[in-house]
Amino acid sequence: MAIDDKTRTELEAAAFRRLLEHLRNRTDVQNIDLMNLAGFCRNCLSNWLKEEADARGLPMSKDESREAVYGMPYEIWKEKYQTPASAQQLEAMKKTHAGH
Template sequence: MAIDDKTRTELEAAVFRRLVQHLRSRTDVQNIDLMNLAGFCRNCLSNWLKEEADAKGAAMSKDDSREAVYGMPYETWKASFQEKASPEQLATMKKAESGH
């Protein structure tokens, strides 16, 4: 399939927005589970967003990027939805050594 760069960018942006919306709706899915299964989490997405903003010279703080992904301040999300990681989850994360 051949598509122009503008259309590709628009499609990629739409997919990103859908992914973020999906993750916002699945507060039952913990970041540690995402990291253990996929090697990335909501924080990774927010870090990547900030890195891209920095590369473009756009003003975005870490708090701004996290709120863009979480849909609320990160501390609010943690207090509302983050569960304590189990010993098994922590062991899996340590074994994977994904850099998180």
């Protein structure tokens, strides 16, 4: 499939927005589960977004990038949806993502 760069960027942006919407709707899926299964989580996405803004000289705080990903302030999301990690989840995190 041959598409121009502008269209490719638009498609990628639309797919990213759909991913964010999916993650916002799946509040039952904890970040530690995402990390253990996929190697990234909502916080990773927010960090990548901030890093890209920084690389382009655009002002974006860590709180702003997290709100862009979570759809609400991070602290509110944690209060509403984050559950304590189980011993099994923590052990899996140690094995697969030491130092994250």
